[in-house]
Amino acid sequence: YYTRTTFEFRCGALEAAQDALGGGGRYDGLALTLGGDPTPALGFAIGTERTIAAIKETGAASTSAGDDERVAVVVMPLVEEARDLSLKAVSVLRSAGVPSDLGIPGRSAKAQLRSASRLGAHAAVLIGGDEIEENFVTVRFLRAKGEGSAPDQERCAVDELAGLLGRARTTK
Known part of the structure; x- marks a missing residue:
């Protein structure tokens, strides 16, 4: 047939x-x-x-979920036009060995940040209209409950993400 x-x-x-x-x-x-x-x-x-x-x-996938296997960073496309830059950001992070995930376009920043917290991510990369226009991303460092007040934010180019997040893990 x-x-x-x-x-x-x-x-x-x-x-x-x-x-x-x-x-x-x-x-x-x-x-x-x-x-x-x-x-x-x-x-x-x-x-x-x-x-x-x-x-x-x-051995293509691990059967246990240890701390080192959690998603460390969630890349959040805040507008539909952020798709390409978001995919590039995830690619840069994964190539550098940073466990990362891609948020769902169309969901609010608040909803995506809640999801990132549930995943145990320590940072979120926000990509909206301003970021696309100015060719940078906003990195928000997430805190667990009881770790202080408002989260820190930094801006950087997509190609600098892995370095920034690597430094942040050792200093924050």
């Missing part, structure tokens, strides 16, 4: 008979075969159990 292109992805760490994690292809004649109109189609499937086995076998 496949026509033309087909594909399969495998994990070499699993036994050869069980190494296919998923696959798919073109199904252009399938609708016609089932009594419908000729319809171009494509599809794919992923084997959940095999994917989990591959993750465990390769």
Whole structure:
């Protein structure tokens, strides 16, 4: 029932008979075969159990959630136009080994800051209209309850984020 292109992805760490994690292809004649109109189609499937086995076998994800594995920084796109700069910020942080996550565009800053606190993040990178216009980001250092008053903020270029957050972890 496949026509033309087909594909399969495998994990070499699993036994050869069980190494296919998923696959798919073109199904252009399938609708016609089932009594419908000729319809171009494509599809794919992923084997959940095999994917989990591959993750465990390769050690691609940890099974425990220690303090060193928490999200350290949440990058918060405050306006839709902040998407590209936010993705760049997350990429810079992750490349420097800083565990980071991307907030959800369209949510208020207050809601995103609450989420960051729940994740245990120690900093939030805020990116709104001013930041885009002036080509910088605002870093807000979050405090746990009982650690003092208003959080500190600093501004920096995206490429300076990892350095700023590294210094902040040792001095704040």
